[in-house]
Amino acid sequence: MKLAIKGILAFASLILVWMCFDGVSTPIKFEQTKNDREKQIIEGLVNIRKAEVEYKNQFGVYTANFDTLIAFVKEGKMKQVLKEGTLSDMQLEKGLTEEKALEIVKRGNAKEIAENGLQGFRRDTAFVDVLPSLFGENFDANQLRYVPFTDNKEYELAIGSIEKNGIKLPLFEAKVPYDWYLGDLDRQELVNLKDVQEKLGRYAGLMVGNVNEPNNNAGNWEE
Numbered sequence: 001m002k003l004a005i006k007g008i009l010a011f012a013s014l015i016l017v018w019m020c021f022d023g024v025s026t027p028i029k030f031e032q033t034k035n036d037r038e039k040q041i042i043e044g045l046v047n048i049r050k051a052e053v054e055y056k057n058q059f060g061v062y063t064a065n066f067d068t069l070i071a072f073v074k075e076g077k078m079k080q081v082l083k084e085g086t087l088s089d090m091q092l093e094k095g096l097t098e099e100k101a102l103e104i105v106k107r108g109n110a111k112e113i114a115e116n117g118l119q120g121f122r123r124d125t126a127f128v129d130v131l132p133s134l135f136g137e138n139f140d141a142n143q144l145r146y147v148p149f150t151d152n153k154e155y156e157l158a159i160g161s162i163e164k165n166g167i168k169l170p171l172f173e174a175k176v177p178y179d180w181y182l183g184d185l186d187r188q189e190l191v192n193l194k195d196v197q198e199k200l201g202r203y204a205g206l207m208v209g210n211v212n213e214p215n216n217n218a219g220n221w222e223e
Contacts, residue, residue: 030182030189037181038206040148042221045208047144048155048174049217050134052209054078062172064159066145073141076130084122091117098123149181160211169214175207 051073052062058078063069087096096116102123104112113119131141145154153176160171178197182190197204208219 026186027189030186033185034182034193037149038221041176041181041206042219044144044147044155045174045176045206045219047135047139048157049208049219051130051144052172052174053217054130054134056170056172061170062159064157064172066154066157069157070141070144073131073134073144077127078130078133080126080128080133082122082124082126085118085120087121088117147176147180150176153180158211162212162214164214171209171211171214172217173207173209173211175203175205177203177205180205 048069051069054076055069055072056062058076063072087098087101091101101116101118101121104116105118105121105123113121131137131139135141145157147153147155155174155176157174158172160173161168162171163169178190178194182193194204203220206219206221209215209217
């Protein structure tokens with residue numbers, strides 16, 4: 001009888017130890033997995049931001065259509081200024097600016113160019129492919145739309161605008177909720193995470209840009 005009681009107590013002790021360990025390890029594992037996944041998702045959001053900013057530079061607006069954005073990345077061209085030579089502190093102190101230096105070089109007067117020390121100063125504009133210029137040669141633009149760890153769900157992409165001082169400012173946002181990429185992890189930890197964000201009045205997920213107010217296209221992980 002005593003042996004049976006001792007056995008039950010030992011088993012109960014093991015269960016208690018396991019519960020304590022699990023209670024500590026679960027939040028740690030959740031946080032580690034969350035951080036690992038968010039590194040890749042943030043990289044995707046940053047890539048979307050790069051593409052959207054260049055698209056807006058050329059067309060004056062953002063796009064909420066991934067087909068349009070991806071076609072632009074794969075087929076579009078962008079201006080690139082090729083720079084040779086820099087202005088010295090002495091030249092700058094004399095009032096020489098990039099614009100003035102460029103005007104002097106364009107006039108082509110060899111004496112004037114030499115007097116201002118601009119013999120090696122060049123600023124040429126070329127048109128280059130968007131994809132390798134922004135992302136490198138091996139980037140797969142077709143993957144721009146897909147959120148990692150979500151079985152090919154697409155980032156939520158939206159555009160908007162706001163008027164300030166009579167000027168209409170285009171806005172965009174791309175986002176992905178926690179549920180999409182953390183839904184297979186511990187449910188209670190996910191509920192706790194979302195609850196904290198909601199109490200802080202923040203979006204429960206990762207997001208870049210904002211269609212409701214200008215934020216310089218910042219990501220909520222950068223705030």
